[in-house]
Amino acid sequence: MQFSFSSFRRALPVFTLGSLLTFAASTAAATGLVDGFNVTIFNNFKSQYTDLQGTLAVGKNLSLTGYALNQSAPNPNTAAGGFDTVVGGSMLFQNGTIYGKVSASSASISGASVCAGCLTIGSAPIDFGQLESTVKNQSSFLYTLSSTGTVTQPYSTLTLTGSGTAFEVFTLSSAQLNGNSGIAVTGVAANATILINVTDSGSHSATTSGGGFSINGQQLQNAQNVVFNFASSITTISIANSFYSSMLAPSADVIGSYGAFNGDLVASSYSGSNQFNLDPFTGNIPTPPIATPEPATLGLFAIATLLMVAGAFRRNCRDQKRTNQLTAIESQ
Numbered sequence: 001m002q003f004s005f006s007s008f009r010r011a012l013p014v015f016t017l018g019s020l021l022t023f024a025a026s027t028a029a030a031t032g033l034v035d036g037f038n039v040t041i042f043n044n045f046k047s048q049y050t051d052l053q054g055t056l057a058v059g060k061n062l063s064l065t066g067y068a069l070n071q072s073a074p075n076p077n078t079a080a081g082g083f084d085t086v087v088g089g090s091m092l093f094q095n096g097t098i099y100g101k102v103s104a105s106s107a108s109i110s111g112a113s114v115c116a117g118c119l120t121i122g123s124a125p126i127d128f129g130q131l132e133s134t135v136k137n138q139s140s141f142l143y144t145l146s147s148t149g150t151v152t153q154p155y156s157t158l159t160l161t162g163s164g165t166a167f168e169v170f171t172l173s174s175a176q177l178n179g180n181s182g183i184a185v186t187g188v189a190a191n192a193t194i195l196i197n198v199t200d201s202g203s204h205s206a207t208t209s210g211g212g213f214s215i216n217g218q219q220l221q222n223a224q225n226v227v228f229n230f231a232s233s234i235t236t237i238s239i240a241n242s243f244y245s246s247m248l249a250p251s252a253d254v255i256g257s258y259g260a261f262n263g264d265l266v267a268s269s270y271s272g273s274n275q276f277n278l279d280p281f282t283g284n285i286p287t288p289p290i291a292t293p294e295p296a297t298l299g300l301f302a303i304a305t306l307l308m309v310a311g312a313f314r315r316n317c318r319d320q321k322r323t324n325q326l327t328a329i330e331s332q
Helices: 128-143 295-331
Strands: 020-022 027-029 039-041 045-048 056-058 062-069 085-098 102-114 119-121 150-152 157-161 167-172 182-186 193-198 202-206 213-215 226-230 234-239 246-255 260-262 265-272 275-277 284-286 290-292
Touching: 056 062, 128 193, 128 226, 128 246, 128 284, 150 167, 167 284, 193 284
Parallel strands: 039 056, 039 265, 045 062, 045 265, 056 085, 062 085, 085 102, 102 119, 157 182, 167 193, 182 213, 193 226, 202 234, 226 246, 234 246, 246 265, 260 275
Antiparallel strands: 020 290, 027 284, 150 157
């Protein structure tokens, strides 16, 4: 353990090399880190002897044993053709219950109860490659935002002190997170969205429950307005105990525990036995950058426009001169 601490949605524009990026200050309301899904995994998802209450998207293979899937999923799920679980690859389900509509490229189900008409075999109604690119760009953008609050650790509790704005940003290093007994967020406005960017690289451990997680003095187990955004250089995250907020870690393999996960999860892969409860992220996050042409491109466009106008003017003059000559000849 190197440190511990106690649902893209919008599509991003494609940027060309040399583009001048304009960062918008506006925010967009979200009902999840990824529209329609509480857990989004771009590669494989493997779990056993627990449940997932909400909705699930898996880019590659899904393997579940003794599981209750989509137990409290929204009905119907308005995203991805109404499916509560979408699997881009194969699905292996042994012993348990499937409550929601499932789409998979192939499926092997044994000893399980499946609701009538809930299993569809075919191509996934999600472009996982495009979705992964979009989410990674979103995560990278959020990672560039400047901190609005401060981080201190006067004793064993890690204290995050906000500025009272509607959108708070904190940046934590592994050194600041190592060995704390809890996280206390203070000085933030009621219902403020809290973004916690986690820096470092390699493999790390994460929990928001072992020593408590509080906002303005209130202990919480479902901080739906809080998201931990992990740097793309963090490749593995081990969840120790439970996690009481959302996690945006599209480049990391997440290894779970037997605790609760009360929030949205976005990761490269997941393996473990966390119970995923239906506590979707409901905060407001900044919109991604908008691409505008760089000055050189604008200059070339202006020159091209002037040349077109000049050309049209010359043609008009030439045509008028020819018309005048013909008129003179006809009048003779």
